[in-house]
Amino acid sequence: MIVLFDADVPVHYGFMLLTSGDEYPDLSNTWAGQQNGLAGAATPGVLSMITGLHTGRVPLRIEWHATASEPGADWEEIVDVPFTPPSVDMCVRSFDDSFDVRLPDTGLLRARYCAAGMDAARDADTVMSEEPTVDRYLLQLWPDEEAAETIVRQTSAIAAYWHGVARETPPAAEHTRDTGENGDDDGQDGWGEDGQEDWYDAWAWGDRPPSDRLRQLRGNVLGVAQDHRDLLDVFDGWDPAVQRAAARWLARRAFEVAGMDDIGWVRPALTAMDLGEPLPEPFTSPEAVFPLLWTGFNGSGPVPFDASQGARHRPSFAVPALFAAVNDDPLEAVVDAFSHAEATCDGQAHDLLTGLRSRFPFPAGR
Template sequence: MRVLFDGPAPVDYGQIYVTSRELPNMEGAFAGQANGLCGAGEPDALFLMTGTHSGRVHFRIEVYDGEPSAAAEEWEEVVEVSFRPRDAVVDLVPWGDGSLAKLPLIPEGQDTGLLPAYRVRYCATGMDEGSDPFGGLDPDELDDGDYTYMDRRPDRYLLCFWPEGSPGGDPSDAVARADAILRQTSQAAAYWHGWAAGLPPAPSLWEQVEAEQLRRSERERRDEEYRRRDELRRWGGRLPTERLRQVRGNVHGIVLLDRDLVDGVAAAEAAVQRQIAIWAARRALTLAGIADLDWMTPAWTALDRGLPLPAEFADPRALWTRVLGEPPVTFSLVSLRPAGHGPADPLGAVLDAPVNPIAMALPAVVAAGESDPLQAALEALWAAVSTYAARRNEFLADVRRAFPVIAIDKSEGSPE
């Protein structure tokens, strides 16, 4: 027999624990047990109840190589549980505090191997006296400010560990036994035994697995619902086709402005999409007054022939510098409106603001040269809309007149 701890231990709320990792939950520790003094329902943890609510009680912890003899008559309460630790060293942990003492269940230097399951005997005496806040002392005889009675609690406790299974056998083969009440004397112990007996039974392993599967399914369902709602928000309240999902680049502006137009363009053939991209770029640059500049000719030629844009047309900032002779300047705008008091149509408010048509139009040329014709069309349309700004409805009507194939049959939700 080895003594692992022998001395005062602080308790609060009548609780103290043995664990090497997480502290046990009270109901989870006792669910399905007959006894309410030593809860072993959660892995790697013992939940120990004391008569004293708050104070320091005497604890002695012993570990044996085999089952010890029956508890001495001095112990009024005796219960047993089965316990499988995760580590060879566990901790005695007071409520709301760190480890009070390390408890090496396996002697130092001994090969731990596969840890055995242990049988644990929890003995107590004086629990009813400990339940008295003053521990049986007359409060009238205590001096003001004298709290030494908190360190002289009348209840005492003994915790014994020994490996389960037959001597010389493999300890990992031991089958955990049900907990048992071997001796019960005090009203305090009777109360906790009755409380434990009234708890719902602990879930079986299959029930735990099934509950975890349900939790995982519900989590996956919520995640999928969140993704669906986020996609609906980003795509203007209508889920996109798989083809639209594949489009990269800045397409969500035109999606939020005119989703029917987007669906119509997406349903068109690739050749039509490319025509729309070039048409939108020409309209935007014409409005900006730069479509017919001599140095723009190579760009239009490449686009009309389905060739990549010349390198000098791949950067809107470089084009801006070439048009105006100076690099563009970026301004940051800060709203002074209180939160929740913005415009009812924030996208419309942005598009209605005064713009530099050249700055808005130049990205349309770059967009029209994109390798994906659908992305080219949608990005060029958005650049043109940004160029037309407050006159955007005029431009959108012109798109539909120029390309009637993209008109949407509202009754069927698809292009005519």
Template sequence: MRTLFSGEVRVEYGQLHVCSDESHALERSFAGQRAGLCGGAVPGHLLLLTGTHTGRVPITIELHEAEPPLETDVWEDIVEVSFRPAADEVVLAEWESDWYPLPLAALSYRVRYCCRGMDGVRGAVHDAGEPPRDEYLLRFWPSPPSPDRVVEETSRTAAYWHAFAREQPRVPTSEEQAEAERQAREAKEKAELRQQRNAWGGRLPSDRLREVRNKLRKFQDHPKGIVGLDAALVHAIDAAGAEEQRALACWAAHRACAAAGLREIDWVARGLAELDLGKPFSPPLDDSRRLRNAVFADARVPRPHDGTPGLPQAAALAALSDAAAPDPLKAALDALLAAAVTYDTGYPHLFAEVRHAFPTTATEPKAEGIGPASSVTAR
């Protein structure tokens, strides 16, 4: 037997720590235990409770080669727990004060905590110079892990802490914690997939749609963009080739300008022709400020009673500009949404025209894990 420590130590809140890592909360230290007084639920840590609330108490710590005999005639309260150091250095630590090294090897130990005099000083403050009235003994010996147990219970203080320990939920094992984290990740992933499917009309978007998602136009009254109007058509346009997407973009610009009463204005007609030929726009469509000035200066641009161009006209010019975007998929989707704005509540008729003019968009492409492709019609 070796005595690792013998002397008086200062306790506060009736607590001492034997630890090879940081100290832990009272509840966690006793989680899942039947025995109070010595909390061993946190690996590499023991929380020792004393009767004295604040002051100095005597404690002896011993290391034995084998289990020492019980001394129930000497000690009023005895509990046992298992302990294994979590680091090379183990210390007896006072509450935010001194600490004392305990030379313990990295083995699995059984720990027996013996107490007496706890009721006589329960919650008391031990002033300097007063003789101690409670005393403690902590014994270690090599032993495989086993459940904690109450060996001897005499004091009301011990009974209180045993009841407290039994109210604390068990700490999950590392395997249980890993499984819980895996399930949480899986649930999060499934929730994100559901959210994506809901946002894209009940199916996941392709990689191409993901690429352009944050670049698609959203008019004020259509915060979800064209996906919110007809998600099936969006997926069908995505599945079409770049050539057909570009043709659809030009078609949408023509429909928008016609619906807004702009197609016969010379510089708009010229812009539509340039769009069809894949040429850069000539003035005033080549510059946003120049275009704005032209719109306000040209009396041929339809406008409501306030004298300013209306939303249909603004949306139609946006469709013309959008249709020239370098990305054919973005051009098609943005131009079609702008055209839908010019049609206002009549946009389903526009979408029906799309499916008639571009038959490949009349059938939603098959989505993996969603089921067979389905024929779609305008709403």
């Protein structure tokens, strides 16, 4: 085995390419007619690789094997595609960056793309330079004259989504680009001057583009968009005071469901949240609180956990709702507080939404 590349790749719009050229293909054409949407090899000489992360750094390792390689048990997503590189001199390209990769040989190869942490990275959306990476990727290449496309393993929701997109995209001969009156490409369905976000928006936001404020949010906004697109528009339409009040209510509701709202060392933190004051110890950071869910604080006992409610440890999901509710950005606060409260209320999410609608202004039909 030869390691051809092993580094963090800066991504934007959630993709990487293995290519020999400087031009970006229409990304949707790379998986057109395939069964999988993570590794696209339908455009000759180009291999596209989808990432869970939208913006930030993702670790990518590329290996060359003499013969077939067994997939590792720690990889959550694995797909195989036949790939014929046009040259031994290739490069890994993302939106703005390029890294040279030299292959030992060309010819028909099997390309095995492996991923881990895609759903978590989709929820994170963005990783800043000082933050740890979330998802990671491995591309293995080896000569194989009988290489065929195969979904070897699929576990995440985001991988299932992209596989579905690929299956709904007709083969390239049928998959034509939109054109203007003179037949020229209008650049609106893939990688034209103004259209590079179209395919990503269709996945992230559905058939209704987000406001600039929603698009700029970090945190769990994309996770909420997948199941509660209308709710995001409601949050966005509230004034900051309502956003803040709803975030605090959601955090309190999460603590109630988790059985934490009446614990002595927890109550001061909830009061501080309501008053807009700094959170007291031990709520200096999520990392400081999580161990105390099992050991308690200042000699107190651990947070009660009712196993009869299921395997979910609700306190672990409630704590992030509190830190979300004190976010400086009130819109991000309510979006993330809802995301964590919904996770805490697993099995009771309908009641959470009903309570939210009864206490805060919702437009008719939303």
